[in-house]
Amino acid sequence: MKAILKSALKQGFIYAFLASMALAFVFFVYIFNGQNLDFMDFTGWVYYATSCFTHAAIIMFVPYIALFLPLIFCKIKPQIANILLTIVYSFIFILAISNSFVYNIYHFHINGLVIKMLTSSGASDIFVFSTSMYVKAFVIILGLIALSSALCWSSYWIESRIRFKGFYRKMLLPILLVALISQSIHIYGGATMKTSVVESTEVIPYYFPIRMNSFLSKLGIVDKNKLNQIRFQNSETAVVYPLHSLKIKPVKQKLNVVILCIDSWNKRTMNEECTPYIYRFAQKAENFTQHLSSSNATSGGIFGMFTGVSAYYWKSFDFGNVQPVMVEQLLKAGYKVQAYPSATLEYPPFAKLLLKNVKGLNIKTEGKTPYDRDIQITKNFLSDLEKYDGKQPFFSFVFYDLPHAMEMPKEKLNKFKPTWETPDYMALNNDTDPTPFFNLYKNCVAQVDQLIGSILTRMEQKGMLENTLIIITGDHSQEFNENHNNYWGHASNYSQWQTAVPMIYYAPKCKPGKRNYRTTHYDISPTILQQTIGVQNPTSDYSMGKNLHDSASRDWHLVGSDLYYAFILNDGTIVEKQGTGNIKIMDKQMNTISDYPLDARKLNQVIMNMNRFFKK
Known part of the structure; x- marks a missing residue:
């Protein structure tokens, strides 16, 4: 036996x-x-x-x-x-x-x-x-x-x-x-x-x-x-980006480009009370009221803004040393490119992933606190603005961090009350009154609004609104339990309260007013490339977006990264692929839908579109 x-x-x-x-x-x-x-x-x-x-x-x-x-x-x-x-x-x-x-x-x-x-x-x-x-x-x-x-x-x-x-x-x-x-x-x-x-x-x-x-x-x-x-020593790449060589028809005037980006910007604060300077500027600009970020976190939000594609491609761009078409073409067209970051560009590694070929790049800013650094990047930008002689067009990215950090001097917390002095994340639950926490956040946004106001005022004084394209937006939003499902902050779901951000677009001779169709961060780089240097290719050659002024449907909007991503449908339904590989479908308030009639044919189409920049 x-x-x-x-x-x-x-x-x-x-x-x-x-x-x-x-x-x-x-x-x-x-x-x-x-x-x-x-x-x-x-x-x-x-x-x-x-x-x-x-x-x-x-x-x-x-x-x-x-x-x-x-x-x-x-x-x-x-x-x-x-x-x-x-x-x-x-x-x-x-x-x-x-x-x-x-x-x-x-x-x-x-x-x-x-x-x-x-x-x-x-x-x-x-x-x-x-x-x-x-x-x-x-x-x-x-x-x-x-x-x-x-x-x-x-x-x-x-x-x-x-x-x-x-x-x-x-x-x-x-x-x-x-x-x-x-x-x-x-x-x-x-x-x-x-x-x-x-x-x-x-x-x-x-x-x-x-x-x-x-x-x-x-x-x-x-x-x-x-x-x-x-x-970045690797030269191999698994992607084809752009899909075809760019065709450029030179424009008469190369517009300067200024992107004023606010980290964690909740769209409820874009109003005359909280952001009076931005609000007033929006009256002479185009206000895209249904704008969505490309992610619910900084890495994916900025990546989508600069590259025009989802952070689903982050690793492939990283390993293949692929740089954003927008930045590379602006440099090729003779633009002076510069960033003014409050938080360091070393992590996430935007300096190398998005701005590797920019000489003399500002990677970090001096200052003990986000409040100090936000003030300093404004001073740095204004200082460079004074040196502008009009001979060389420029692209500037000014990135504010205060609403993300929510760390303000106590004496500055006086506009919105009652307010917390610092975030107390351990006190948050589904029954917490968000008012004092949200007021702390609003005080931080109001401070950034003043700084942006000083930039807008000085640019107008110098007559630069005649030759500059200005975008004011956020990398992603910041949730304060608006859905009443005990979600606070960001990077935890793909509802509008973590992905929807204000989008103010100004260009000389633009027609002011609200635009109430959906736009996304993937639209930013195509719009800039068409407006500034005259790229003629279809936007699908180098982005997942369209021109901001194209009101065509942006259904099944892709947000997130390669491991954890979702599609946001026109009605707000969220089809989320989780890190485990499971699929979860929710309505726009984050309530699970168990019997959603998902169209497999459409799902197949969007997945194929999601992968179209990979080498075949």
């Missing part, structure tokens, strides 16, 4: 090993499914091959340990245990092959978004299969079942012929060695942002290798201060 048990355990182990080899091969061919391989090198191939096997072994040995071993130890017949294991392995193979088709089309693995698409109305319009396709799928499924069965039979055959001692030790050591190689390469390659390692990791489904950046930095193996620099 003991010999039978020993033989069964050994045979099951061999079966799991063979199944791991087969699954590793399936994973390995993923990278050839329409993938551009320019980024791969020898190290990348070694890492990718060893990682495929490591990940496959983890997946295939789990059923062996969790299912096969208990059955054998419970004295269930080995034949029954093998049949059950074959069923599980067949299912895993079918899932892996199915996922390869999904990855080839959408550039991501099966997740809640795909499942929702398959189960929604209109799915039959997207996934239209001929009889021959069904036959092919049936044959593939039978083939995978046959493969699992053949591997099972092979494990019996191999087990009956193995005679060497130390079986498990001699089998486990190579597996552990392969795992050690893959993880070691990733630990260093991930820390140094080696393109072949980072990009190939994304190809393997649900694979999360070890990272030890902080540890390597402590050992001195990797210089933490050079990590961002290392990222």
Whole structure:
């Protein structure tokens, strides 16, 4: 009996090993499914091959340990245990092959978004299969079942012929060695942002290798201060941006461009009481009342504003050293580009990701507090404005931080009362009266309004409203439990109270008034490029947006990042893909909708559009 048990355990182990080899091969061919391989090198191939096997072994040995071993130890017949294991392995193979088709089309693995698409109305319009396709799928499924069965039979055959001692030790050591190689390469390659390692990791489904950046930095193996620099040494890119070479028809007058951006700007404060200077300026400008950011946080909001595409592409731009079309074209057209940041541009790494080729860039500003720095960036901008001689057009980005930090001198907290002196986040819950907290925020916004007012006043005094395009907006909004679902701040949901921001657009001879159709941050760079240097291409060549003055629908607006993103529909419905891959659908007040009639055909269309800047 003991010999039978020993033989069964050994045979099951061999079966799991063979199944791991087969699954590793399936994973390995993923990278050839329409993938551009320019980024791969020898190290990348070694890492990718060893990682495929490591990940496959983890997946295939789990059923062996969790299912096969208990059955054998419970004295269930080995034949029954093998049949059950074959069923599980067949299912895993079918899932892996199915996922390869999904990855080839959408550039991501099966997740809640795909499942929702398959189960929604209109799915039959997207996934239209001929009889021959069904036959092919049936044959593939039978083939995978046959493969699992053949591997099972092979494990019996191999087990009956193995005679060497130390079986498990001699089998486990190579597996552990392969795992050690893959993880070691990733630990260093991930820390140094080696393109072949980072990009190939994304190809393997649900694979999360070890990272030890902080540890390597402590050992001195990797210089933490050079990590961002290392990222930009890579020349490979997985994106095509712009899609076509830009065609430019020179304009008669190259307008200056000034973007005055307020971090965490809640649109409820854009009124005569809280922001009188901005409000008065808006009367001579265009006020886009339904404007949405490209994210609910600074990184995605500024990225979308500058690049015209979603932070869904953040990693690809980062690893590929891709710079915003807007900035590059303005530099090429002879513009002097400068930023005036209250918070540092080193993190998030906007200095390198968005403004890498700008010489003499202001990366940080002196000052002990956000209040001090907001005052200082205003002084710095006004100082440079006085030096302006009209010979060279300029692009300036002034980025205020006070409404985000909400840190004001007590003596300045006198316009809106009652007010908190500092944010008390531990006191917040769904029953908290938001008034004193919101008044603190309004006092901060009012202070920034005064600073912006000084800029607008001086520009008008210098006659610069005749040759300058001015945009006043926010990177994202700031929620004060407006939905009564206990959400405060930002970066926690995609309702309007975290994504909707004011958008004031001024250009010489513009027609003042409110524009009540939806616009987005993706519209900013196309509008600037068309207005300032005369780009003639369709905006779809280099952005996800349109010209601000194009009132065409912006339904299914994409917000967020590559891991955690959502689509905001025209009626405010939020289709959110969470970090786990699950899909959650909510109304505009963040109430979950369990039976929303999602149009699978439309969902497929927007996903394809979302991925269109990736290399095919």
